[in-house]
Amino acid sequence: MTELCEEGGRLYAAALRAGRISREDAEPAPCLLEFALLHPDPDDPDWLRPVPPAVALAQRLTPLEREITERRRKALDIAETFEPFMALSGQPVSSSDSITVLEGSERINTALNLATAQCRTEVLTVQPSGRISEESLLRGLERDKPLIERGVRIRTLYQHTARYSQEKLAYAAHLADGKVEYRSIDELVERLIICDDTVAFIPARDDQQVALELRHPGLVRYLIKVFEFMWSRAVPLSVGTPYEPAPDGITEIQHSIAKLLVEGHVDEAIARRLGMNVRTCRAHIAKLASALGSGSRAQLGYLIARSGILEQDP
Incomplete structure (x- = not known):
């Protein structure tokens, strides 16, 4: 099971x-x-x-550790086999070589495994909220544990809703190390993985079955800057909580919802962008309406604009 x-x-x-x-x-x-x-x-x-979830996770991962070790050894062998051939491509990278379309989870994971096996300095990841399956957990551990053992730094961005995901918290606790950092932010658009300043991976379809492997130096540098911009505004996963009320009685997540409401987004779109279910989103909207004394949805938008809360840093 x-x-x-x-x-x-x-x-x-x-x-x-x-x-x-x-x-x-x-x-x-x-x-x-x-x-x-x-x-x-x-x-x-x-x-x-x-x-405790951290204990339960460790118990379930124990029988998988031997498999992870074996796969790690195979991944490193494959990377060492192909490294001399990759070094032969000394000519400038053309636009056709710098963007590769990866179709199917098997090909995507193979490319990710190769990229992380070759990584020497840092991996940056953006992971919008969502439940982690055991299969995804195993794949993540297969890639992350060897990196940590080689001294590679890992920084991961989650959405604030990850703070209520026992799977994500237990996963973060399992890999807790000085070289691994986790932070959360209110809104993340899509997944992103960057290895050193060499290669980046982004999804090309909502079902996660098609991805783009980007090796153009300009594109990778741009995505690193985007990551650093979000990272500087994120909150360490182990410190504080964005769900605690500010002095004005409104939480950071409710500030984010207020901004999207004023922009005209419906509940479903807001929930999707903030990584929560619609029922939770509507509960936050109700609390926001109560804090501002709103009696209707139309009045809520007016009161948000008049209150000036969007002009403040939450």
């Missing part, structure tokens, strides 16, 4: 918040026990206590 069922995820989150869950309530989600996410409460046999 590789996926935690939806009901299991909901009950596990509830157990983490409450500190325990009754055996009866946990029965609809047997995946919780299969994942070893609950253990008996020593003080009361009718209750179960949740295993």
Whole structure:
């Protein structure tokens, strides 16, 4: 079993918040026990206590570590095999060589594995919010652990909503190291991976099945500057929270929502851009309306503009 069922995820989150869950309530989600996410409460046999997500993640990753080590060795062997041939291309890069279309997840992952195996200094990544599957987690570890062991620096940008994702928090904790930094920001448009100042990868289609491999020096430098711009405005994942109210009673995430509301975006578009579900987005809009004393959606836009909150730094 590789996926935690939806009901299991909901009950596990509830157990983490409450500190325990009754055996009866946990029965609809047997995946919780299969994942070893609950253990008996020593003080009361009718209750179960949740295993901390970082511990649960480590337990599930342990049997995969040997596979990761073997794949890492193969990836390095492949990179060393092709490195002399890549060095032969001493002529200037043409426009046709600098942008490569990668179709299909297998070809995309092969190109990413080769690029990270050759990386020597730093990897920059932008990861808009979304649930991490175990398959994606394994691929990430396959690429990230060898980099850390070689002393390569890794900086990753998430959206603020990642702070409520147990998978992302546990993944960050598992790779916590002086060379690895995680920050979050309110809005990220698309995924981005940059290796050194040599190659960048961006998606070319919403279903993530087509990507572009960019090797033009000018394009890569531009994307690095875009990353640094966002990084300077992001908040370390381990410090503070953008969901705490500012002195005006409005959180940073609500400032972001207010800006998008004034720009005319509908709830669904706002939720998509900020990496949250529509129900959560509407809950923030309701809190924003309450803070500003708005009685209707039309009045809310007027009060946002009149309040001057968009002219302040949240």
